[in-house]
Amino acid sequence: xxxxxxxxxxxxxxxxxxxxxxxxxxxxxxxxxxxxxxxxxxxxxxxxxxxxxxxxxxxxxxxxxxxxxxxxxxxxxxxxxxxxxxxxxxxxxxxxxxxxxxxxxxxxxxxxxxxxxxxxxxxxxxxxxxxxxxxxxxxxxxxxxxxxxxxxxxxxxxxxxxxxxxxxxxxxxxxxxxxxxxxxxxxxxxxxxxxxxxxxxxxxxxxxxxxxxxxxxxxxxxxxxxxxxxxxxxxxxxxxxxxxxxxxxxxxxxxxxxxxxxxxxxxxxxxxx
Amino acid sequence: xxxxxxxxxxxxxxxxxxxxxxxxxxxxxxxxxxxxxxxxxxxxxxxxxxxxxxxxxxxxxxxxxxxxxxxxxxxxxxxxxxxxxxxxxxxxxxxxxxxxxxxxxxxxxxxxxxxxxxxxxxxxxxxxxxxxxxxxxxxxxxxxxxxxxxxxxxxxxxxxxxxxxxxxxxxxxxxxxxxxxxxxxxxxxxxxxxxxxxxxxxxxxxxxxxxxxxxxxxxxxxxxxxxxxxxxxxxxxxxxxxxxxxxxxxxxxxxxxxxxxxxxxxxxx
Numbered sequence: 001x002x003x004x005x006x007x008x009x010x011x012x013x014x015x016x017x018x019x020x021x022x023x024x025x026x027x028x029x030x031x032x033x034x035x036x037x038x039x040x041x042x043x044x045x046x047x048x049x050x051x052x053x054x055x056x057x058x059x060x061x062x063x064x065x066x067x068x069x070x071x072x073x074x075x076x077x078x079x080x081x082x083x084x085x086x087x088x089x090x091x092x093x094x095x096x097x098x099x100x101x102x103x104x105x106x107x108x109x110x111x112x113x114x115x116x117x118x119x120x121x122x123x124x125x126x127x128x129x130x131x132x133x134x135x136x137x138x139x140x141x142x143x144x145x146x147x148x149x150x151x152x153x154x155x156x157x158x159x160x161x162x163x164x165x166x167x168x169x170x171x172x173x174x175x176x177x178x179x180x181x182x183x184x185x186x187x188x189x190x191x192x193x194x195x196x197x198x199x200x201x202x203x204x205x206x207x208x209x210x211x212x213x214x215x216x217x218x219x220x221x222x223x224x225x226x227x228x229x230x231x232x233x234x235x236x237x238x239x240x241x242x243x244x245x246x247x248x249x250x251x252x253x254x255x256x257x258x259x260x261x262x263x264x265x266x267x268x269x270x271x272x273x
Numbered sequence: 274x275x276x277x278x279x280x281x282x283x284x285x286x287x288x289x290x291x292x293x294x295x296x297x298x299x300x301x302x303x304x305x306x307x308x309x310x311x312x313x314x315x316x317x318x319x320x321x322x323x324x325x326x327x328x329x330x331x332x333x334x335x336x337x338x339x340x341x342x343x344x345x346x347x348x349x350x351x352x353x354x355x356x357x358x359x360x361x362x363x364x365x366x367x368x369x370x371x372x373x374x375x376x377x378x379x380x381x382x383x384x385x386x387x388x389x390x391x392x393x394x395x396x397x398x399x400x401x402x403x404x405x406x407x408x409x410x411x412x413x414x415x416x417x418x419x420x421x422x423x424x425x426x427x428x429x430x431x432x433x434x435x436x437x438x439x440x441x442x443x444x445x446x447x448x449x450x451x452x453x454x455x456x457x458x459x460x461x462x463x464x465x466x467x468x469x470x471x472x473x474x475x476x477x478x479x480x481x482x483x484x485x486x487x488x489x490x491x492x493x494x495x496x497x498x499x500x501x502x503x504x505x506x507x508x509x510x511x512x513x514x515x516x517x518x519x520x521x522x523x524x525x526x527x528x529x530x531x532x533x534x535x536x537x538x539x540x541x542x
Contacts (some may be wrong), residue, residue, distance in 0.1 A: 051390075146373040149333050150387045151362035157427075174428055 033229045036155065040163045040229075043156035047113035051263025052153050058161040059168075066127050066162075067169030071176065074122050077175040081114050082106065082184025089185075090192055099193055108183040111208060111216045112271070115177040117264055120223035124256040125172065128231040131162060132252035136245040144236070159232045166224035174220040178213070215271045222267065223260045230256040284444060284476040285344075286311045287332065292341035294327055294499075303328050303499045305343070309492075311442075314469055315474045316486045319496035320521060321413065328430075328496065329447055329479045333367060334358060346442060364496050366436030368450040372428035374420040374435070380407070381416035384435045391439060405491065406434040410464060426457035437474075446478040450485050458482070462489050483522060495521065 068273050089102040135158060136143050147154045159234040182204060187197040234255070290370045294302035300473040302324050303406040319325045330336045331343060334350050348361060374383050384403040390392060394402070407413050410430040425508060429449065436444060446465070450458040455472050462485050468474050480486055486493060495502040495518050503513055510518065519525070 126520065141376070142369045142371060142373040143375055145335055145368060146367070148335060149362065149365060150390060151359045152386075152390055178393070242503075264523040 018110070029233070032233055036229050036233055038164075038224060039155045040160040043153065044160045044164055047156055047160070052156045054156060054160045054164070059164045062162050062165035062170045066165055066175055070123055070169075071127055073126075074119055074173055074177055076176065077118050077122060078115060078180040079184040082110060082181030082186075083113065083188045085109055085181070086185040086188035086192070090189070094230035100179060100195075100203075102189060102193070103195070103200050104207035106205045107182065107204040108212060110181045110185070111178055111212045113216070113264070113268065115174050115181055116216045116219040116223060117176050119170065119173045119220060120227070120264075121257055122261045123166075123173065123224070123261060124227045125191075125253055127166075128227045128252040128256040129249045131228065131231030132235040132248045133204070133245060135232055136236065136248045139236060139238045140241055140245060146244055154155045154236075159228065162232065163228045164224065166228050167221055170220040170224035171217045174217055178216070215267075219264060219267050222263055226259045226263060227256045230259065284311055286346060287477065288342075289328075289332070289345075290342045292328070292331060292343065293339045294324075294331060294336065295339050296327075300339075300497050302331075302338075305496070305499070305501055307494050307504055309477060311475050312469065312473045314465065314478065314489050315460075315492040316490035316491055316493045317479045317496065318481060318483075318521065319326040319488055320481070322498065323496040324499040325479045325496050326447065327499075329445065329477075331446060332477065333365070334362075342542065350464055363387075363439050364442045364455060365445070366439065366441035366443070367445045368429065368432045368436045368447065368449065370451050371421070372432035374428060374432055376420050379417050379419055380412065380423070380431045380434075382482045383420070383431060384416075384438050387435065387439050403434070403438060404439050407431075409437070410434045411460075425452050426454075426461075429457075429461060430464075431454065433461075437468065437472075440472065440476060444476045446476070446480070448480055448482075449478060450480060450482040458485060465489050483524070518542070 043052055044054050045049075085106045086102060089105045090099050093099050093102055093105070135144075138158075144154045147157055186195075186197055186200045189200055190197060231252045234252040238244040238248045240247075285308050289305060289307050292302055292305040293300065294364050302451045305324075305328060307315075317325045317328060319433055327336070331338055332345070338351060341350060344350070346364060348357070350358065350361065353361065374380075376388070380385070381400070384406055385399045388399045388402060392399075393529055404413065404416065407416055412427060412430050412434060415423070415427065415431075416485060421432070425429065449461055449465070453461065465478065466478060466489055468477055478486070478489065487507050492504060492506050495510065495513075495515075497517050502515055502518055503510060505513070511522065513519065
């Protein structure tokens with residue numbers, strides 16, 4: 001009997017210890033992300049005076065890669081989401097005979113929630129992995145060390161342009177996503193309820209306050225920062241060879257999507273008070 | 274720290290004093306001290322795990338030591354501000370194992386990168402300078418290729434061109450012969466010697482290739498398990514009384530006496 005108790009105690013202590021260590025590891029990573037964020041902003045703002053300027057060309061080419069090339073897939077997904085919201089909205093509102101209110105329901109859910117979330121998830125899948133893979137491969141090939149010994153700060157050279165590019169591209173993508181999703185909703189309402197487009201547009205404009213759109217956009221800034229920082233930090237931490245890069249890539253996507261959804265929940269809570 | 278009275282530049286280019294380094298809680302360099310004179314080629318040799326790559330990383334300012342000082346061209350790099358370190362880096366060139374060329378840029382863009390960062394030269398001038406350096410390493414005409422299109426020897430030479438583009442006073446090589454066939458390796462050795470002769474560069478080479486080491490070295494530092502075993506010129510090292518150095522030079526495998534009881538215990542525990 002005593003042995004069983006002893007075993008139980010040992011087991012629970014080791015489980016506690018392991019989860020304690022994991023929590024510390026999570027805290028360490030969050031801390032590292034924040035310091036990376038602070039450092040990239042620092043170089044973006046003050047780099048010019050420290051002989052470490054953040055050049056414009058890499059920012060715009062990164063914005064192209066992150067933003068413009070993501071337009072087709074995000075447009076497709078947004079259209080589908082807008083249509084889906086119309087379907088579900090009409091179905092639920094039918095119980096109250098309030099189908100005419102569906103435009104309001106779609107407008108609010110799209111601008112405040114779905115457009116930034118869908119955009120964030122797609123950009124995370126495309127770009128968090130790409131960033132982690134690029135930086136991770138460079139780390140393995142000692143290119144990051146090479147930058148340092150030439151006198152180029154790797155964060156200034158690699159992360160700051162990406163961060164600034166995200167802060168340009170994400171809101172732009174969300175604006176596009178808003179339009180396409182609302183169009184999808186309009187199309188379905190027209191087909192299902194016979195609602196004329198002009199009525200839908202008027203309903204939408206009545207329902208939306210500028211703060212709704214703005215809150216969606218402000219979420220997108222945060223999501224963009226999360227994607228860049230998670231991708232970059234996982235890339236910098238790669239030690240093993242190709243396998244390490246692969247792991248970092250997968251990890252970046254999973255962690256950034258999870259963080260985006262968590263951040264979305266927190267933001268939504270505070271924004272709706 | 275001696276000074277050259279005529280030129281006012283220090284006669285000792287690199288000085289390491291009591292360098293202690295840790296990886297986590299494990300001490301990997303135990304109070305290493307050595308110095309390199311201006312214009313000499315110092316080879317740092319040692320077996321695997323001897324700490325020579327770690328020492329190199331500290332010399333390059335990529336890691337901070339636990340304690341001790343590292344002076345490059347008279348300045349203690351463990352105490353410099355970021356701006357001062359940046360200025361010092363103009364005088365340092367590094368060729369990494371595997372080249373570490375930036376894979377997203379052409380050879381020419383790679384070689385020109387230090388120029389872009391440290392100077393305000395116009396495009397044409399930078400192109401001429403990068404072409405001069407590519408001529409020095411016999412890579413003329415390959416400037417528009419991407420690193421993925423180069424052979425191993427060409428990658429090393431392009432990396433060398435990038436390292437010398439700013440005419441640095443200090444040049445570091447990490448395993449220059451790694452992955453190269455003997456002919457190309459010999460050509461690289463000749464290049465290193467000519468860089469010292471023509472430009473009076475101080476060169477530090479970390480390698481375990483014995484033939485290259487003895488061919489190019491003015492002096493050799495032998496490391497073993499984080500300790501300095503001996504520092505001397507090639508003749509002194511060759512005739513060293515230290516058993517581990519002789520093993521290293523003569524490529525003798527380590528002779529660890531077999532304890533029968535230990536052996537049995539390991540098998541049956």
